[in-house]
Amino acid sequence: MVIGVHQDIETEALIDSGAMATYIHPRLVIKLCLPSVPLVRPIPVFNVDDTPNKKGTISHTVALRYRWKGTTKLVKAYVAKIRRQDLILGHEWLQKENPIIDWKTGELEFEDQTYWAKREQNEQLSKAEILRTVKVELPPAPVYRIRRQVEEPPDRPAAPKNPVNQPHLDE
Numbered sequence: 001m002v003i004g005v006h007q008d009i010e011t012e013a014l015i016d017s018g019a020m021a022t023y024i025h026p027r028l029v030i031k032l033c034l035p036s037v038p039l040v041r042p043i044p045v046f047n048v049d050d051t052p053n054k055k056g057t058i059s060h061t062v063a064l065r066y067r068w069k070g071t072t073k074l075v076k077a078y079v080a081k082i083r084r085q086d087l088i089l090g091h092e093w094l095q096k097e098n099p100i101i102d103w104k105t106g107e108l109e110f111e112d113q114t115y116w117a118k119r120e121q122n123e124q125l126s127k128a129e130i131l132r133t134v135k136v137e138l139p140p141a142p143v144y145r146i147r148r149q150v151e152e153p154p155d156r157p158a159a160p161k162n163p164v165n166q167p168h169l170d171e
Contacts, residue, residue: 011086015108019090022064024077028086029062036060036079045080055081073097 009031029036038060045053060079064087065072075093082088099108 013087013089014085015089015094017091017094019088021090021092022075022077023058023080023082023088023090024062024064025082025086026079029079034062034064036062043078 011028024034028034039058042057042059044057045055047053058078058080062077062079064075064077066075067073075089075096077087101108
């Protein structure tokens with residue numbers, strides 16, 4: 001995977017269906033000079049055993065532009081001190097990109113966007129042109145659980161406890 005804005009670097013990404021979002025290590029944010037956006041409320045990070053993660057909370061996001069087999073894509077990434085990986089592509093990314101995964105071989109296939117453009121022009125394509133294959137290593141990864149608290153903004157009135165036209169439980 002090649003990522004960058006002003007400069008391109010090649011890096012490895014961990015694909016983790018258990019991670020809710022995409023996460024990027026601060027060292028890569030600094031290396032790529034990516035502008036970060038502070039979150040309104042930092043997100044606490046918890047380990048599997050419900051203890052707070054020692055590496056802190058998530059307080060910023062970045063817009064990460066990356067190229068994959070000639071196609072440029074954009075993903076929102078949370079800046080987090082993840083272990084060895086520079087990038088974790090989580091469930092949100094998997095849903096958006098919807099890769100075809102061969103769990104036995106560890107390979108991913110993506111439908112190439114040029115396939116759809118050429119299809120509209122009624123051009124014939126070989127299967128090799130339609131699908132692009134990449135080898136993905138699936139190393140063991142630490143598991144973190146991120147808890148998000150949802151609160152009403154202070155300037156917003158609280159919702160009524162029993163809205164009009166809603167049945168009461170004791171009726």
